[in-house]
Amino acid sequence: MTAGNETPEESPFVTPYPHYDVLQKWDSPSFNDATRRALTQRLTEVPRRRFFDAERYARLRAVMDCVLPQPERSDAERIPVEAWIDAQLEANQGSGTRYAGTPTQREAWRRGLDALEAEAHARHGSGFSDLSPEQQTALLKAVDNGAVDQAHWQGVHPQRFFREILLKDAVKIYYAHPAAWSEMGFGGPAAPRGYVRLGPDDRDPWEAAEERPPQPVRGLP
Numbered sequence: 035m036t037a038g039n040e041t042p043e044e045s046p047f048v049t050p051y052p053h054y055d056v057l058q059k060w061d062s063p064s065f066n067d068a069t070r071r072a073l074t075q076r077l078t079e080v081p082r083r084r085f086f087d088a089e090r091y092a093r094l095r096a097v098m099d100c101v102l103p104q105p106e107r108s109d110a111e112r113i114p115v116e117a118w119i120d121a122q123l124e125a126n127q128g129s130g131t132r133y134a135g136t137p138t139q140r141e142a143w144r145r146g147l148d149a150l151e152a153e154a155h156a157r158h159g160s161g162f163s164d165l166s167p168e169q170q171t172a173l174l175k176a177v178d179n180g181a182v183d184q185a186h187w188q189g190v191h192p193q194r195f196f197r198e199i200l201l202k203d204a205v206k207i208y209y210a211h212p213a214a215w216s217e218m219g220f221g222g223p224a225a226p227r228g229y230v231r232l233g234p235d236d237r238d239p240w241e242a243a244e245e246r247p248p249q250p251v252r253g254l255p
Contacts, residue, residue, distance in 0.1 A: 048246065049216075049217045049218070049219075050219065050245060050247065051216065051217070051218070051219040051243075051244065052246075053245065054216050054219055054242040055216050056215045056221060056242075057212055057216075059221070059222065059240070062227075062240070063227045064221060064222055064226075064227045065223075066225065066226045069225075073212055076211055076212065077212065080114050080117050080118075081117050081118065081120065081121035081124075082117075083117070083120055084120060084121070084124040085120045085121075085123040085140070086120055086123075086143075086144075086147075090144065090147050090148075091116065091120060092163055093147050093150065093161070093162050093163055094116045094119065094147060095116045095163075096162055096163040096170065097147070097150065097162070097170075097174070097200070098115045098116050098119075100167065100170045100171060100174060101174065101201065102115060102204055103167075107213070113207075113208055113211045113213055113214060118207045119143075119203055119204070119207065122203065122207075123139065123140050123143055126139075126140065133191070133194065136189070136190070136194075137189060137190060139199070142190050142195055142199055143199065145187065145188045145189070146187075146190050146192075146196075146200065148186075149186040149187045149188065149190065149195075150162050150174075152183075153176070153182055153186055154169075154173060156183060156186070157169075157173065174196065177195075177196045178196050178197065179193075180192055180193050219241070219243075219244065220242075221238075221240060221242065227240070229241075
């Protein structure tokens with residue numbers, strides 16, 4: 035979980051479970067065949083780009099690297115959130131709900147990414163992917179606060195796009211990946227083995243144990 039020659043203490047992120055790997059349970063009663071099939075797909079069948087054009091796809095990756103940074107992983111180990119968002123949109127899979135008068139999920143993503151590009155050019159004279167991490171973060175915070183030029187958004191509500199589409203899809207996909215499970219000490223689906231010890235500070239023998247206290251979340255007390 036560390037990058038290059040960094041020690042765990044120097045890494046930008048230090049998981050409380052640095053030696054835990056949920057895939058070590060592969061042949062244990064914790065996983066059944068359905069779980070193994072799903073995990074094999076997530077690990078080995080990363081979708082190729084099909085929905086977005088190359089420019090929007092690169093912008094989407096830059097956004098994902100900003101909201102879900104993975105500096106502790108090499109490019110080969112990185113969870114490719116943008117690939118699964120693209121596949122979801124290509125398959126036209128949505129939540130089944132949207133606000134009245136708002137564009138479809140597909141169109142909201144296109145317009146939202148284009149609006150981020152327009153905001154980046156208006157503020158900094160360059161595209162979102164070319165901004166510094168600090169500039170990207172500041173721009174996304176402005177979107178979250180609604181402090182944007184509405185003319186760039188083509189009928190998309192900026193805060194709804196950021197909070198209820200972009201972040202929800204990104205987090206849902208990220209934490210469905212086994213690398214994220216290992217990072218947070220999650221043991222996988224409750225079926226078929228199940229979890230028995232459910233009290234505070236209780237854990238079943240096959241669950242991960244923290245090797246160090248969790249880090250405080252930056253920006254929160």
